Amino acid sequence: MKKAGILNRHLAGALAELGHGDRVLVCDAGMPVPAGPRVVDLAFRAGIPSFADVLEGLLDELVIESATAAHEVREANPEAARLLAECFPDLELVAHDELKALSAGARLVVRTGEARPYANVLLRCGVFF
Template sequence: MKRNGILNVELSGALATLGHTDLLMVVDAGFPIPRTTHRVDLAIAENLPDLRTVLSLISDELIVEGVVRAEDVTTNSPHLEEWLQQQFTDAEFTTRTHADMLGELAKQAKVIVRTGAFEPWGNIGLYCGVDVPRWFGGEGIIVPDYYASKL
């Protein structure tokens, strides 16, 4: 038996498929997931599981270098925005239109995780990164400028 971390076999396996720059989306219960995207459905009932719990557990297992959310989050959901900023302190934040989140971005996602969240604009994209010190910390390795601040 696994000692800790995500126990859900499908979610754990899906996370293991992700590499640098891959997009994972964690979405609310009503998100229109494209048929061709790998879907991990965790929804049981309203707010079970909730968005923040799933994002928090995933952030313990992935290196996240980018967070994308609908521009409505920054203006209309300040509590979610504040939580995201505190949860993903090392990530670069970007916004897209709500329509882009539901359409174009969803089609680009390698994996979409559906939660039971009933939360406006509760659809968050996470871009996977690399563990910079482990990749570039070796002797004789020249660190690219864009990673130097993360060493």
């Protein structure tokens, strides 16, 4: 049995399949999930697991070369905006509708139980070398 890292077998397996340039959408419970990408739905109850907890766990496992979020997060969810700015100094901000359109090209969607608006980020995988 694994003793550390992401224990959810569906998520751990999906992460192991990612390669350079693949996109991963980490989203709140209300984000429309596009048809096509593999989905690992971690939502249990409103707020559980949180966007911050899931993002932290993913960042421990993945190399990220860029990140994109909706500019609406700054006003509607300052806590998520601060977290994203701390994690991604070069965060690209786009309109929420554009983020939804971009998410259709994701290889993986990780849905959290987050119940605050605009807690969504589209990650682009990098390489460790």
